[in-house]
Amino acid sequence: MTERRAILSGSTFEEQIGYARAVVLGDSIYVSGTTGFDYSAMTISDDVVEQAEQCLRNIGAALAEAGGSFADVVRVRYLLPDPADFEPCWPTLRRCFGEVRPVATMMVCGLADPRMKIEIEVDARLR
Numbered sequence: 001m002t003e004r005r006a007i008l009s010g011s012t013f014e015e016q017i018g019y020a021r022a023v024v025l026g027d028s029i030y031v032s033g034t035t036g037f038d039y040s041a042m043t044i045s046d047d048v049v050e051q052a053e054q055c056l057r058n059i060g061a062a063l064a065e066a067g068g069s070f071a072d073v074v075r076v077r078y079l080l081p082d083p084a085d086f087e088p089c090w091p092t093l094r095r096c097f098g099e100v101r102p103v104a105t106m107m108v109c110g111l112a113d114p115r116m117k118i119e120i121e122v123d124a125r126l127r
Helices: 012-018 048-065 083-097
Strands: 004-007 022-025 028-035 073-080 103-108 119-125
Touching (some): 022 048, 028 048, 048 083
Antiparallel strands (some): 004 022, 028 119, 073 119
């Protein structure tokens, strides 16, 4: 049987809702939809680009704890309430994914908290 390991970030949301930041299953890493909260302080910027940068810091930490990195990402999903906020984030996103070229989807949808302007979810495969 393949070992399953949960990775927690310390976000109060994980405890309150009952989920993990990431799950490692064999050579796969599944990272939950991750918002721009700084989990150490439970604060969030008003700026969508700063939120995207914080999302990626949070995701990078989860990937590293799982033994991976952005180089292992095979799928990324972007969720935004306002489609106009996506393009300003492109340079930030390109820094992590430009060389990797994972498959990607951007969806316009409501998020759980009106302060959240972007949520990012990734799947990765350890090489």
